[in-house]
Amino acid sequence: MSLLQIAEPGQSTAPHQHKLSAGIDLGTTNSLVASVRSGKAQILTDSQGNALIPSIVHFGAERTLVGTQAQELESSDPLNTLSSIKRLMGRGIEDIKQLGDNLPYQFVGDADSKVPRIKTSAGNFTAVEVSADILKVLANRARESLGGELTGVVITVPAYFDDAQRQATRDAARLADLNVFRLLNEPTAAAVAYGLDQNNDGVIAVYDLGGGTFDISILRLHKGVFEVLATGGDSALGGDDMDHAIGEWIISEAGFKNVDAFLSRKIMVAARQVKESLTNNAFTDILIENGDLTWQGQLSRIQFEELIKPLVKKTITSCRRVLRDAKLDKLEITEVVMVGGSTRVPLVSQMAGEFFDRKPMSDLDPDQVVAIGAAIQADILAGNKADDSMLLLDVLPLSLGIETMGGLSEKIISRNTAIPVARAQEFTTFKDGQTSMAIHVVQGERELVSDCRSLARFDLRGFPPMTAGAARIRVTYQVDADGLMSVKAEELTSGVQADIVVKPSYGLTDGEIEVMLKASMENAKADIAIRMLKEQQVEARRVIEAIDAALIIDGEFLLSAEEFNQIKQDRDMLEKEIETADTETLKQLIKSVEKSSETYVARRMNASVKQVLEGKQIDEVEIN
Amino acid sequence: MxxxxxxxxxxxxxxxxxxxxxxxxxxxxxxxxxxxxxxxxxxxxxxxxxxxxxxxxxxxxxxxxxxxxNPVKRARYLLKIKGLELNDETETTSDTGFLMEQLELREQLDECRSNQDPIACCEEISGKLKSRAQQFADEFVTKFSTEQYEAARQVSRKMQFIYRIQEQVLDFQFQLEDELA
Incomplete structure (x- = not known):
């Protein structure tokens, strides 16, 4: 098809060298995808212009729906419609019990797995698989809008996500068959979006209250370097909790007893609407209808603010803490940036503004800013901006430690340490002939292991047997730029590397992921077919566009009436079939257009070469 | 590369x-x-x-x-370059006055819990620790720059103790804030 790339003489064909990439904001409530096109980061929308894809998946007997279509089934089929799945990423059964009463799903355990599965009529799914379904839709939107395969993506995660939650996100991307350049922290992404826009140096606080997570990060911006000084937050606090507070208020006001999954969903949907309405209104009416049950009520913004004040206060506590960690005074903060849909709640920006003693910035759409920042980073990582010297320096959000005698945690790497980072420790054997040892790695700030989050147990095996105390085992803990930890171990006197068996406390094992990958192969075949068709459709539109543009300029001038009509006929045929034809037919139709316009393309080339040469001195013409 | x-x-x-x-x-x-x-x-x-x-x-x-x-890590690293390694497990300080002071600080920290304003109480202790840390840092510089490495090592141990209590105060504050929230 290259012949139809009818570029004007002297014009570069640079778009061809541009590697396609995307930034993905995989949110609790909504997800977005953005990409840099013609040097500008843009949110990619659907054909109706919608930027947000609700992070909701419906598992039907026939097929899986994602986004708005799934959202429409939320109230009618609550058990098969999964939302806020991000809250379950990297979580175990016990964690979910704590979130428990808010979730209408039925969980099923699996004796061989630590990862809870949600029961639907289409089968049992982990949060990782559900997230992968959302990622696939986002990636497809990017492929269609950009017209090609993605070389890689940047996926954002809350800065406060622990290792298990990050690993789960990585696993979801693997299932969705995406090349992840990097997991980027959401506040850092927001800072990139703002920082590059404003091009100013300073210390900024990014206050990010999303649907299910809260992050507060302090960054120093200096000459294209975004250095995270400290980060903090709560990976289980967000707009969802406001909805629940309203929901509980409705249940108690209405005196509902025996709230089943259907009623519960209805109340939650109503609660969300109430919250949104109170952003601009002082009062809002509520109507709940469920079978023969009907309740009508009204909530004022003042009442609502009383309900959510404890939640917002929690975020302010985190702000105070993170300033202390960054060793900064409030006055040293030059800008406060608001990110996440929940910062639209007036009380939130009011209390954050009061704490930092300055008016928070929200120039960029708080729902879109993270995806925009991720797209900018993805574009750079794809290698499209060789001379751009942006550097993102992140930190470990929560301390890493190992379990020692008496169930205490000994910190190995403290929170807010710049990553990547590695730290080594030496151990010795305490028994004659000992050839293995076990290390339990935890994450968190508390002294007792039981108060921290268990990440994984590492079995180090295969040391040469020696007398007790003779072996010198060096264990290296490595945290990469994504904030993910790995462990390696070596016996120093013999140089023997240990075999390491990882038992993740909450994650999927490699074996489980393999099984999921195989299971999704069947679906993938269908997905690939759809993708190929979509690609041909994109190609067909591009061909038509190119032909049309050319014909207007010089079609009648360079072509006989017969030639003109032949091209026109083939072109119209292609256009007619674009939505209905299968991949192979489309391919043939595109070929016909190419064939009938071959002569035309050649004549155009000649004409343009002539044009360039005319009016130039001979010595100006480069001879290759 | x-x-x-x-x-x-x-x-x-x-x-x-x-x-x-x-x-x-x-x-x-x-x-x-x-x-x-x-x-x-x-x-x-x-x-x-x-x-x-x-x-x-x-x-x-x-x-x-x-x-x-980090000043404590830096001090220890300087000593390491000079061939003096510190071993956390086996070494303690024999300065009884200093040990007493540490015990008192820890007691004060425990008492913060029942204080009317526990966070302010923690911050007061943090202030004390900060000035002690500064004193020891100055002392370290004196010993180290005059090549009294063994004496510098003694001081670096005290720096380490102070640093540990500082960390404990921070963790304690963290915990208090969680409980109050």
Whole structure:
């Protein structure tokens, strides 16, 4: 098809060298995808212009729906419609019990797995698989809008996500068959979006209250370097909790007893609407209808603010803490940036503004800013901006430690340490002939292991047997730029590397992921077919566009009436079939257009070469 | 990829002279200059081998940075360069006056819990610890610069103790805030 790339003489064909990439904001409530096109980061929308894809998946007997279509089934089929799945990423059964009463799903355990599965009529799914379904839709939107395969993506995660939650996100991307350049922290992404826009140096606080997570990060911006000084937050606090507070208020006001999954969903949907309405209104009416049950009520913004004040206060506590960690005074903060849909709640920006003693910035759409920042980073990582010297320096959000005698945690790497980072420790054997040892790695700030989050147990095996105390085992803990930890171990006197068996406390094992990958192969075949068709459709539109543009300029001038009509006929045929034809037919139709316009393309080339040469001195013409 | 010289000590790596006082701005500028060469983001499309190397080298730079940034780690590292290693497990201080002071500080911290304003109480202790840390740092400089390394080692142990209590105060504050929230 290259012949139809009818570029004007002297014009570069640079778009061809541009590697396609995307930034993905995989949110609790909504997800977005953005990409840099013609040097500008843009949110990619659907054909109706919608930027947000609700992070909701419906598992039907026939097929899986994602986004708005799934959202429409939320109230009618609550058990098969999964939302806020991000809250379950990297979580175990016990964690979910704590979130428990808010979730209408039925969980099923699996004796061989630590990862809870949600029961639907289409089968049992982990949060990782559900997230992968959302990622696939986002990636497809990017492929269609950009017209090609993605070389890689940047996926954002809350800065406060622990290792298990990050690993789960990585696993979801693997299932969705995406090349992840990097997991980027959401506040850092927001800072990139703002920082590059404003091009100013300073210390900024990014206050990010999303649907299910809260992050507060302090960054120093200096000459294209975004250095995270400290980060903090709560990976289980967000707009969802406001909805629940309203929901509980409705249940108690209405005196509902025996709230089943259907009623519960209805109340939650109503609660969300109430919250949104109170952003601009002082009062809002509520109507709940469920079978023969009907309740009508009204909530004022003042009442609502009383309900959510404890939640917002929690975020302010985190702000105070993170300033202390960054060793900064409030006055040293030059800008406060608001990110996440929940910062639209007036009380939130009011209390954050009061704490930092300055008016928070929200120039960029708080729902879109993270995806925009991720797209900018993805574009750079794809290698499209060789001379751009942006550097993102992140930190470990929560301390890493190992379990020692008496169930205490000994910190190995403290929170807010710049990553990547590695730290080594030496151990010795305490028994004659000992050839293995076990290390339990935890994450968190508390002294007792039981108060921290268990990440994984590492079995180090295969040391040469020696007398007790003779072996010198060096264990290296490595945290990469994504904030993910790995462990390696070596016996120093013999140089023997240990075999390491990882038992993740909450994650999927490699074996489980393999099984999921195989299971999704069947679906993938269908997905690939759809993708190929979509690609041909994109190609067909591009061909038509190119032909049309050319014909207007010089079609009648360079072509006989017969030639003109032949091209026109083939072109119209292609256009007619674009939505209905299968991949192979489309391919043939595109070929016909190419064939009938071959002569035309050649004549155009000649004409343009002539044009360039005319009016130039001979010595100006480069001879290759 | 260019490789770092892992035989260099951290001061050499950052182009600083091996002494207790470091210019933090210079330290940070040098860290960032090194990361601008080795950060894994610059190697996302490189070979597996180069990606691994970049993680390793950037980790080395960050570890060096942390060591030189933190006064206690810096003091211990200086002693290590001079051939004096400290072993956390076996070494304690024999200065009974200092031990008493530590016990008192820990008691005060426990009492903060029942204080009317526990956070302010913690911050008061933090203030005391900060000035003690400064005193010991000054003492360390005196001993170290006059090559009294054994004496400097004694001081560095005290610095370490103070630092640990400082960490405990922070963790305690963290916990208090969680309980109050």
């Amino acid at each position: 260019q490789m770092l010289d892992f035989k260099q000590n951290y001061f050499q790596l950052f182009g600083l002279s091996a002494e207790f006082h470091v210019d933090k701005d210079l330290l940070k500028a040098k860290q960032q200059a090194l990361l601008a060469e080795f950060h894994p983001d610059l190697f996302v499309n490189a070979s597996e081998q180069d990606r691994r190397l970049s993680v390793q080298q950037a980790s080395h730079v960050n570890e060096a940075y942390q060591t030189l940034l």
